[in-house]
Amino acid sequence: MSGSLVSEYELYVQHPRFEEMNISRGQIRARCQMLADAGLVDRQHEDIYEITTWGRLYLRGEVDAQNQPRPRPSRVK
Known part of the structure; x- marks a missing residue:
């Protein structure tokens, strides 16, 4: 199954609602890291993530x- 690559920056720029809701790029990064710890996305590069098969199944x-499994406690805030 082919995944979709997305960067933290693209998420922030393409979805102005994040700024409207006062959500920072750092918060987006933390959530992406938590999703990676849960196996729902894979980190492909410094700030680029790809949804996994598990992530797609979860969304469906x-x-x-x-x-x-729960993400490591250090990632949950």
Whole structure:
């Protein structure tokens, strides 16, 4: 399954709602790292992530997050 690559910067620029909701690039980075720890995205480069098969299944409602490992506590804020 081919994934979609997205950078933290692209998320911030392409979705002005983040700025409207006072969400910083640092917060986006932290959430991307948490999603990577949970196996829902893979970090491809410094600030570029790709959704995994698990991530796609989760978005489709085919994976129950309650049955998945939790991200490391250092990532959860």
